[in-house]
Amino acid sequence: MTKQELQQLFKNEILPENDNPYHFQESQRASFTVEANNSMCGDKYTLYFNASEGHITSVYFYGFGCALSKASISIMCKSMEHLTPKNITTLSDQFIFAMDQEHSTEIADKKIQMLQQMKYFDGRVDCIKLGWEAVKNHFENADL
Amino acid sequence: MYLDNAATTQRAQSVVSAQSHFDMYENANIHRGIYDLSNQATQKFENARTEIARFLGSGNANTVAFTQGTTASINIVAQSFLAPRLQAGDNIVTTIMEHHANFIPWQMLAQQYQVELRMVPIDKNGDLDLVQLSKSLDKKTKLLAISHISNTLGTIHPLDEIIELAKRKSIPVLVDAAQSACHFEIGVDPLNCDFLTFSGHKMFGPFGIGILQVSENYLADMMPYNYGGGIIKDVKVEKTNFRNFPHNLDAGTPNVSGVIGLAAALKFISGIGKSDMHSHLNKLTLYALDQLPQIPGIKIIGNPKRRIGIISFNLKNIHPHDIASFLNKDGIALRAGMHCTQPLLNAMGLQATARISFSIYNNKEEINKLVVSLNELMRFWS
Numbered sequence: 291m292t293k294q295e296l297q298q299l300f301k302n303e304i305l306p307e308n309d310n311p312y313h314f315q316e317s318q319r320a321s322f323t324v325e326a327n328n329s330m331c332g333d334k335y336t337l338y339f340n341a342s343e344g345h346i347t348s349v350y351f352y353g354f355g356c357a358l359s360k361a362s363i364s365i366m367c368k369s370m371e372h373l374t375p376k377n378i379t380t381l382s383d384q385f386i387f388a389m390d391q392e393h394s395t396e397i398a399d400k401k402i403q404m405l406q407q408m409k410y411f412d413g414r415v416d417c418i419k420l421g422w423e424a425v426k427n428h429f430e431n432a433d434l
Numbered sequence: 435m436y437l438d439n440a441a442t443t444q445r446a447q448s449v450v451s452a453q454s455h456f457d458m459y460e461n462a463n464i465h466r467g468i469y470d471l472s473n474q475a476t477q478k479f480e481n482a483r484t485e486i487a488r489f490l491g492s493g494n495a496n497t498v499a500f501t502q503g504t505t506a507s508i509n510i511v512a513q514s515f516l517a518p519r520l521q522a523g524d525n526i527v528t529t530i531m532e533h534h535a536n537f538i539p540w541q542m543l544a545q546q547y548q549v550e551l552r553m554v555p556i557d558k559n560g561d562l563d564l565v566q567l568s569k570s571l572d573k574k575t576k577l578l579a580i581s582h583i584s585n586t587l588g589t590i591h592p593l594d595e596i597i598e599l600a601k602r603k604s605i606p607v608l609v610d611a612a613q614s615a616c617h618f619e620i621g622v623d624p625l626n627c628d629f630l631t632f633s634g635h636k637m638f639g640p641f642g643i644g645i646l647q648v649s650e651n652y653l654a655d656m657m658p659y660n661y662g663g664g665i666i667k668d669v670k671v672e673k674t675n676f677r678n679f680p681h682n683l684d685a686g687t688p689n690v691s692g693v694i695g696l697a698a699a700l701k702f703i704s705g706i707g708k709s710d711m712h713s714h715l716n717k718l719t720l721y722a723l724d725q726l727p728q729i730p731g732i733k734i735i736g737n738p739k740r741r742i743g744i745i746s747f748n749l750k751n752i753h754p755h756d757i758a759s760f761l762n763k764d765g766i767a768l769r770a771g772m773h774c775t776q777p778l779l780n781a782m783g784l785q786a787t788a789r790i791s792f793s794i795y796n797n798k799e800e801i802n803k804l805v806v807s808l809n810e811l812m813r814f815w816s
Binding site: 291292293296297300301305329330331332333334354355356357358411413414417 | 752753754755756758759760762763764770771772776779784785786814815
């Protein structure tokens with residue numbers, strides 16, 4: 291990625307999401323929370339899930355992190371609303387697989403596709419995957 | 435433009451040559467063969483120990499053990515020296531400013547042996563609170579473990595004063611010299627400490643090699659921690675008798691070419707001269723501290739009385755990882771994150787910082803270029 295490409299990416303995609311993140315606030319009444327921490331860089335978020343009748347009704351998040359992790363979690367939170375836990379596991383699985391593998395199926399959501407295109411962003415893939423991995427680990431291990 | 439020297443320095447050509455010459459023409463296992471190649475390798479290995487002891491101001495090569503690096507050395511002191519002498523009610527003293535390598539081994543011991551771990555705090559400038567340090571040391575203190583220079587703030591700790599406080603109470607002192615070995619006169623004798631450690635790769639040498647120097651007072655207290663061949667005097671089914679320090683730590687085949695490379699690195703440093711290196715780093719540090727505040731929204735982390743070579747900073751509204759990604763596109767390598775000092779950052783109310791760190795090959799023009807890039811980034815972000 292050239293410097294110009296990096297600037298375009300941030301200007302058009304990352305910074306707008308970073309500056310106006312979706313549901314970026316603490317939620318005291320959440321059904322359950324998931325912690326997304328990267329001890330190497332200090333990024334630390336809490337994800338707040340509200341659930342009803344077998345579906346996730348809303349997802350909020352709050353914390354500190356880089357523009358990439360914040361934008362990625364913002365997009366993730368929006369994409370997970372109204373899904374079942376099983377569908378969330380599948381979605382996060384697909385996303386992480388897409389970030390790790392050369393060839394993968396793209397997810398229909400345009401913003402998630404944008405994130406997936408950054409799989410070759412050296413040194414920053416962990417930032418993009420941070421929230422998704424935390425959610426995947428939670429739902430895989432949760433007693434649903 | 436490489437500004438991440440606190441993480442690792444670039445390798446000196448003489449180090450690469452010394453290692454590759456050994457690997458190509460002189461490679462043999464040491465202390466075991468009775469043929470020329472092995473004898474010569476053994477001779478080189480032990481000569482390196484002597485040269486390293488001399489670098490540390492000591493005429494006694496047997497005070498120097500080779501390890502994998504600073505982290506390994508500190509863990510050896512924890513397990514080999516300190517653990518056997520801990521009793522309930524004892525305490526270990528370290529500081530909030532330490533690298534995790536000089537914190538977690540003591541935290542683990544404290545939990546395992548139910549002794550107190552006392553953390554010396556810092557003031558708002560990033561200097562150690564020496565009053566608290568003095569109060570923390572008492573007759574139950576079994577070790578004071580402290581770095582020479584903070585790897586995050588660049589603070590130079592007043593070791594003379596600190597070690598004197600510990601010595602008055604007969605408390606052994608470990609010094610983590612990972613960030614100071616290049617440009618300070620160090621060693622257990624010059625510093626009057628008891629354990630001293632550094633890593634080769636932070637001083638132009640190879641990865642995976644470092645030293646642990648132990649004062650003569652405690653040589654007999656260093657027990658083997660890793661068992662196998664090479665460390666024994668005599669092995670019977672009933673009992674094994676071990677060699678003395680440093681040879682009781684060398685179970686298995688050591689990193690011989692790493693040791694050869696480390697000796698070459700110390701020769702490289704001596705060739706430049708530690709005082710010249712110190713002076714160069716000092717000038718760069720002062721110049722950077724003068725230039726960086728021109729950048730709008732920058733916050734230099736800490737303002738210690740004495741600092742050298744390392745400066746942490748943050749830019750308003752820009753995460754250090756984003757700073758590092760954008761500067762990378764300008765060909766500038768700097769570090770972003772917690773720098774393995776999470777307790778320090780927590781104490782300062784910080785989640786992460788960007789960090790620049792200098793070495794002998796950096797210059798003022800590079801600092802000018804850094805300032806231009808950071809200014810451009812601030813304009814872009816706003």
